[in-house]
Amino acid sequence: MDFSTLDPMIRPRSIAIIGASDDATRIGGRPIAYMKARGFQGTIFPVNPKRPSVQDIKAFADVASLPETPDVGLIAVPGEAAIEAIEALGQKGTKAAIVFTAGFAEVDEKGAAAQARMVAAAKRHGIRMLGPNCLGLFNDAIGFYPIFSSSFEQGWPIAGRIGIASQSGAYGTHVYSLARKRGIGTGVVVTTGNEAEVALGDVLGWMAHSPDVDVICAYAEGIRDSEKFLAALDLARRNRKPIVMMKVGKSELGGAAAQSHTASIAGDDAVTDAVLNEYGVVRARNTEELLDIAYTATKRIFPVQNTLGVMTVSGGAGVLISDVAESLDFPMPAMPEAAQAKLRGFVPFCAPRNPVDCTAQAFNQIELIGEFTRSMVEEGGYTSCLGFFTQVGGSKTNAPKVRAQMKAVMKDHPDRLWALCIIASDEMVREYEADGFLIYEDPTRAVAALHAMGRFGEAFARVASAPPAAPAVTLPAKTPTEAEGKRILTAAGIPAVPERACADVDQAIAAAREFGFPVVMKILSPDILHKSEIGGVLLDVNSLDAVREGFSTLLRRAGEKAPTAHIEGVLVAKQIKGATEMALGILRDPVFGPVAMVGLGGIFIEVLKDVAFRRCPFGEAEAEQMIRSLKGFPLLDGARGRPKADVAALAKALANLSAFAAAAGPRLAGVDINPLLVLPEGEGAYAADAVLEITP
Amino acid sequence: MDFSTLDPMIRPRSIAIIGASDDATRIGGRPIAYMKARGFQGTIFPVNPKRPSVQDIKAFADVASLPETPDVGLIAVPGEAAIEAIEALGQKGTKAAIVFTAGFAEVDEKGAAAQARMVAAAKRHGIRMLGPNCLGLFNDAIGFYPIFSSSFEQGWPIAGRIGIASQSGAYGTHVYSLARKRGIGTGVVVTTGNEAEVALGDVLGWMAHSPDVDVICAYAEGIRDSEKFLAALDLARRNRKPIVMMKVGKSELGGAAAQSHTASIAGDDAVTDAVLNEYGVVRARNTEELLDIAYTATKRIFPVQNTLGVMTVSGGAGVLISDVAESLDFPMPAMPEAAQAKLRGFVPFCAPRNPVDCTAQAFNQIELIGEFTRSMVEEGGYTSCLGFFTQVGGSKTNAPKVRAQMKAVMKDHPDRLWALCIIASDEMVREYEADGFLIYEDPTRAVAALHAMGRFGEAFARVASAPPAAPAVTLPAKTPTEAEGKRILTAAGIPAVPERACADVDQAIAAAREFGFPVVMKILSPDILHKSEIGGVLLDVNSLDAVREGFSTLLRRAGEKAPTAHIEGVLVAKQIKGATEMALGILRDPVFGPVAMVGLGGIFIEVLKDVAFRRCPFGEAEAEQMIRSLKGFPLLDGARGRPKADVAALAKALANLSAFAAAAGPRLAGVDINPLLVLPEGEGAYAADAVLEITP
Structure with missing residues (x-):
């Protein structure tokens, strides 16, 4: 995608102002006044049929009369005239427009229609158009202020x-x-x-x-x-x-x-x-x-493995900073033992671990600030260095000495983030900043900002794994039965629990014999999406007699609760025990398309909302990251002596589902696999229930 | 408790400074310099054996020589001399001391011992003592600055x-x-x-x-x-x-x-x-x-039912504010329909719901600010009124008019919180504040602060329900068996599932016959706290044969996994199905004593940590509040077509447990009831497993 097409709009050499006003307080006048005040480095062409000049700049009666093609046109005339201005700019060859004019789609249907005409005109002439109903923009580097x-x-x-x-x-x-x-x-x-x-x-x-x-x-x-x-x-x-x-x-x-x-x-x-x-x-x-x-x-310093080292004159602030860092998962490794011993040699009662409490003593012997700082950077190896000096660092006597001490270390390590919490006058803050320090008043905010630099660093370094190859998908004409849905998913690499659609009771008995007891029996109908709500699911079916009885029970319930539903029979499936129930799903976001979801299965997904999302498609590594980000992940990872679940199989099913959804196209309105039964490590993960929603 | 005993320390008529220094930069000198600068309204008695005066104030050689008893003594002398100073102040009759001196419990054992002697001296003389190792205090209203x-x-x-x-x-x-x-x-x-x-x-x-x-x-x-x-x-x-x-x-x-x-x-x-x-x-x-x-x-305005009304010149800020309010559960009710129609009459394209977007038009016709404000306060009835006017409200032309418009409404409604987000010079902010407005730069922080006023209001208005009457509790000498533990809890009003301790297999069979199948069987031993970890719990025991087999299985497992444990037999209990599993507990906090906990039962309490705590004892209303505060509360409240659980019985059990813990005294180290089975409404809640930890 070529984003340079906005260069004429944001970094132009010339601008025509349609509706230019001599009154510097009006919306057609302000931009001119601002650009004059800020010394716009290009040419301003006021367009105003009633005046020979506007704010002492030669004006033109219309766009056609301009002596050259302006890079951008600024439109500050009302209603239909704004659309005419786009047309005139297009005929002049201008490729960018900024439209202040309001009264379009933000108002009513009529406005929306007018806006559509305006866009059509812009597109016809290849004009990039900002607005309408916008406040404008500025680019201070060239003194460009088309803004009111x-x-x-x-x-x-x-x-x-x-x-x-x-x-x-x-x-x-x-x-x-x-x-x-x-x-x-x-x-x-x-x-x-x-x-x-x-x-x-x-x-x-x-x-x-x-x-x-x-x-x-x-x-x-x-x-x-x-x-x-x-x-x-x-x-x-x-x-x-x-x-x-x-x-x-x-x-x-x-x-x-x-x-x-x-x-x-x-x-x-x-x-x-x-x-x-x-x-x-x-x-x-x-x-x-x-x-x-x-x-x-x-500062453009984005550490990939960001660690926080804190020097403080207040134990209390050290505790506060540790709390914030912990809540953000921002690592604060301890200083090496040898370095701790060295710091204790400088100040016997200091706390040299990290946060390093250098105590007020460090301000009585100011060279200690340098010693502590160097040790933290070189021996602690922190990428983010935060000093909490509060008003001590803002004192007129201390500030120049503190700056000199720390600057000497900073010079040797310009790749670190150097941050200080001080309370000082604005002038003094500017002096610290001129030396290269980042200055914050409050430590909580400093920690959050420093932490974000590591998040950028990780994102810049990240390499996404390849998603699974797109499967060949042929969606049915409408929402399929559960059995058909699972066949489609199995073909796409999301295996299902052994099961069979049974049209009559003999088929059901045969299936139960084959799978072994217990089995699960479910009513089979394309018209009944939430089976459990009509009592359409039987668990722990333990004998051939129970299969017989269950078959008639399900048909009776469906007849009572969903009399108009088309019933295809009963689904018989092996009942799996000892698995962890998860839920996978696909939703179609109106903006970003298919998005995959994973969460703990059963009722907890709806009540506790412990789920993770990602745009489709993605690879198994990303799928596993999603799974590991769940609060309930310990349930899969052997919490309280449970066997570890087959996370690899779960991740594979999730990645395959994402590839399926991406390949299926917009007719796939949603997928709901709940539960997906995850067995112990090496034993796989199987969909036990699945709903595919298809837009006919 | 009589907190006025600190009056002589924080609001004294006179102060003796032991270790007074003529050097205004030393810790014994700074307080004197500060009190002189701030015009302390009482008498300063410098104590310094080497000088006739300190910072131009007559000094005394020792505390005994002071012409009167000072209200408070400030101690800025090192080591043992500080303890001697407490003694001297005590003999003089002084009832308060502030001790700057460091080197006590914060340093080492020897320091802790010295600190103990200092406290003993203070107590002997009835002296309230701040510190040691403190920075001091100030009370600016009387110019009192004993602080370094x-x-x-x-x-x-x-x-x-x-x-x-x-x-x-x-x-x-x-x-x-x-x-x-x-x-x-x-x-x-x-x-x-x-x-x-x-x-x-x-x-x-x-x-x-x-x-x-x-x-x-x-x-x-x-x-x-x-x-x-x-x-x-x-x-x-x-x-x-x-x-x-x-x-x-x-x-x-x-x-x-x-x-x-x-x-x-x-x-x-x-x-x-x-x-x-x-x-x-x-x-x-x-x-x-x-x-x-x-x-x-x-402002001392603490609404009991706090609602937020927002007037904004930016739809975007309105959205942001709504988001923040929603995340805090801060209600933003819509304006009444009639009022919305009226506002639309003033500004056709305004968004009059709440947030009320009055648009920039309101600043062109400044009396509209007054109209909008009055309508929001009088018709919307909001207790917290927030205007987002950003730099428009900070403009020199607008500010006086905005203030006048809003002040007229404020005068009629001084019981509301009047807050504005504006970007303005410090002087202009002070002018707004002088009129009675609360000024914030950023709306997020304004919303959080306004919301807190309602939390205060609710707390001030709250009347706690009476906790259940304290039960008579006689704790056993050591941690009891599960059966004994449940007997104790049942007596305290926390009913347990029907069950019986069975010393032999015949007793187990008799119990199972009486309760009906299925039953649960558990190994019974005071030495095995976590039975499931040794396979000591059998579920779904469905027949007399299974009871027989289960009895021997449990004894064999206990013999293998816990060979030294004293085995009393097997507990047989009715197995309850269809209940919601909760967990109740008591922990003994080292500072606040017994604290009750409630959460979802099973593994979720440890993995998801969805629990609520409260200091014991408390009444059923508070217990129900705790239960309702759980993220998983919908599981008890009929989520997804489940029957509503007996929350009243759960709350009663929780309140009774709190009364039990408060009455039991410090030997009760903890209680762990997990699961507590909560049946559908009206059917009760029963402890299925309970561990009492007793300090012998």
């Missing part, structure tokens, strides 16, 4: 290599404004409005491609175009550009609000999570975490 | 009614320093050091009692004195003073650091959580949340 936000009243963005892509205009500028207040540089902000043509994925892709951006912040309410979105995530990962994302609309309430706001298709949040994980995107829990992580990532 | 922190270099605390009680000196001052940077007033900070005499509970109790403090922040690594601690939490709740607490040392790593730091007894974190919940203490996840909640609580 009033947020610049409080100050211009700080130069920097963080890009922000946001589906919400107000929230996008909220984030950049918070960044500015915190002294964090955000060079590019793009807000996408109605996403009639350019969607979030395009913008992320452009940032992944652009040399102007190192770190990407994203705010999303719903992903519309999975292909571009996934291509963008892939490119970002290949270019080692971390993406940190706020994805909202995950709650029921939130979902409702998201719909009324931009008619977003808010995909299932668990699916979003799985997709973001797959590409190493880190999801921020709130705006501050978003900025903390982006700020930390600007 | 260097944190004041960056500024004095802001006057205010938040008190901070901290077991860590450095972390305590870190919190107050962050508060100062955020413009939050913290009037009192007390750090407790080694807690040789005064512990965290005393300080919390003093803050609960003192008219100087409205809101209490606490930082704890380990609770040492549960009696004072619980009395303090109780007093705070009765006085409607919210406590927000950071309790660290909850992870394995954290626990290790806590121990090396102050040799704390870090109680089980789940127990701590249960105790804090019981008293309505809100636990903060990090320092910022601690301060957010304390800041919000200074």
Whole structure:
């Protein structure tokens, strides 16, 4: 996918402003005022039929009269005139447009129709179009400000290599404004409005491609175009550009609000999570975490095996930091014994393990800060080094000495993340930062941000295993019976429990004889999906007499509870005992297509929701990762003296299921294998019940 | 408990400083310099045998020579001299001491012995003693600064009614320093050091009692004195003073650091959580949340049924806020239909449900801000009102108008929490705050803080149900057999499954005949606690022959696997089917005594850790709350067409167990009832297996 097609939109040499205003407070005037103030390095062509000049720049009556083809057109005229402007730009040869104009799909059906016409015009001319109903964008490196936000009243963005892509205009500028207040540089902000043509994925892709951006912040309410979105995530990962994302609309309430706001298709949040994980995107829990992580990532140090070493002047903070690291699975290995002894030699009452409590003594003999730091980096080998110095590190007497001591060690080890928690004036913080330190006020946030760098590092280094070869799949015309469903799955490499569809009681007796007792008997009907709810499942059928009795019981119950159902007979299956019950499934996400699920079987999947998801298809290594991520995994792994289950067979079935779902195409609406019986190691895993939902 | 005994320590009329220094940078000099700078309203008596005056204040050679009895003595002399100072203060009649001196229990055994002598001296004279090895305290309202922190270099605390009680000196001052940077007033900070005499509970109790403090922040690594601690939490709740607490040392790593730091007894974190919940203490996840909640609580508005109404200029922020509220179970009811219609009349394209997106239009017609606000408060009836105005609310032109519009509504409804998310200069934030608004930059944190106010409100309003009457308990001399254990529990109101201890096979056959098949058979021995691990449990015993065979099988297995165990025979019990398996338990917390637990039975309690705890004893209403708090509660509540379980019987058994544990005294080391079989509604709940652990 070629994301450079947004270059004329975000990094243009010239811009035409259709609806240019001489009034710098109006939406057609603000961009011109901003670009003048920030020294836009290209040419501005105001288009306004009523004025010879706009804000002291020569204006043109229409697009056709422009002396050259502008790279991008900014449209700030209402209604139909906006569509005409797209047409005029297209005829002029312009390949990009930014549309402020509102009143389209976000309003009503009529607006949606107008928006469709606008998109058609843009596509006819090969125009990449941002909006309509967008706040615009800025690219500060070239002074480019086609945006009508009033947020610049409080100050211009700080130069920097963080890009922000946001589906919400107000929230996008909220984030950049918070960044500015915190002294964090955000060079590019793009807000996408109605996403009639350019969607979030395009913008992320452009940032992944652009040399102007190192770190990407994203705010999303719903992903519309999975292909571009996934291509963008892939490119970002290949270019080692971390993406940190706020994805909202995950709650029921939130979902409702998201719909009324931009008619977003808010995909299932668990699916979003799985997709973001797959590409190493880190999801921020709130705006501050978003900025903390982006700020930390600007160092571009992404350790693959990230470890945290902590030096502290407060035992209490050390405990707090350990708690946070533990909750994040962020390893804090102990210092080597010899190094601990050495540190004890410097300060007898220090706690040299990790966290290393150097005590206030280290600030009385400031060279000890250097000794401790060097030992932690060189002997402890930590990739993330965090010092909790609080106001002691912010004192005017201490700060220059602390900086000098630590800087000497940092110079020898520029590949580490150097972070400090200090309370200091903004000026002093800037001095520390100029030396290369990352500065946080609070240790909890510092630990979370440092931990994210390792998650990026792992994602950048990760190599996915190959999914199983795509099986040849011919789906039936409609939802099949359980037996037929299991035949289809068995052919795709998901074995089922030995069983037979029996049209009459003699066939049932023969099957039971062959499989051995006990057997399970289930009513067989394409019209009854949830058999247990009508009493259509009999367990522990232990004798030939019981088979006979069971056959008539099932038929009677089906006749009573589902009188209209077509009954094909009874399924007889070997009853397997001592297996661990798991559930596998496929759901079709409206955005990301087939997604596989694994969880503990039975009722626990619905009550405890201990499940893992991944986009199809994927290989056995990924399948095993999903299985190991379950809270209930110890049940498969020999908890409390149970035999270890055949996780390899389970992973193979899951990977095969993912390949099946990917090959089956969109008519496969869902698969529900529950339970899948996992036997002890080496003995396999077998589907005991399976429902395939087919769209006719 | 009389917490006023700390008045002379925290609110004294006079202070003697033993080891007073003329050098304002030394630990014996800093407090004097600070009190001079802050205008201490009492008398300072420097004690220094070498100087006639210290920092221009008349000094005295020793405590005995002081012209009057000081309310409190501050001890800044090393080693044995500190103990002598306690003695001298005692002889002078002083009733409070603050001991900076280090080198006691935090160092080694010898130090611990010296500390014990110091405590003995204090107790002999009725002296309340803070420390040793503490950083001190300050009470800014009277300019009292017996503290040697260097944190004041960056500024004095802001006057205010938040008190901070901290077991860590450095972390305590870190919190107050962050508060100062955020413009939050913290009037009192007390750090407790080694807690040789005064512990965290005393300080919390003093803050609960003192008219100087409205809101209490606490930082704890380990609770040492549960009696004072619980009395303090109780007093705070009765006085409607919210406590927000950071309790660290909850992870394995954290626990290790806590121990090396102050040799704390870090109680089980789940127990701590249960105790804090019981008293309505809100636990903060990090320092910022601690301060957010304390800041919000200074309004002293604690709604019992807290609802959140949100007005926003950004649909995106509305979605984000809804997500956060949902994750916290913070209700956001929709606006009444009529009110929604009215708001649509003001702004046709607004989203009037809740979040109410008033759109940027409201800032063009500023009186709409007032209309929207009044409708939300009066028609929506929200107790927590949050406006997301970001930089629009921070603009110099908008801010005064927004404030005026909202203030008019606030004046009519001062009982609501009025919160705004704006990005503005510090000065402008102070102006908003002066009007009575709570100001946050980020909506996520605002929602969490507002939500905490409702949790306080519920805790203040809560009336605990009476626990069952304490049963008469006579514990056996040592851990009893299962049968004896169940007899004891049955007597205490926790019924057991029908069963009989059978010394020989004939008794077993008679019991099985009486109960009906199937039965369960279990080996009976006081020496075998985990029967299933030696194959000592037989299920589905279905015939008299099987009883015979089972009896010999169990004896053979016990002989093989536990040859030294004393075997009393076999327990025969009715096998109950179709029940939900739960687990009840009692653990004896070293700090808080007996604590009851309830969870899903079987293997899930250990793997999934879905359990609830509460300090014993408690009533059935509290027991039911615990049961309902389980993630697996739907299993008891008719999930997937199952019959509803007898939750009332389960709650009664749990409450009775709590009363039993409270009455049994410290020899009861633990109880483990797993499974407790809960039958359908009205049919009861029966212990199927029970282990009582008795300390001989």
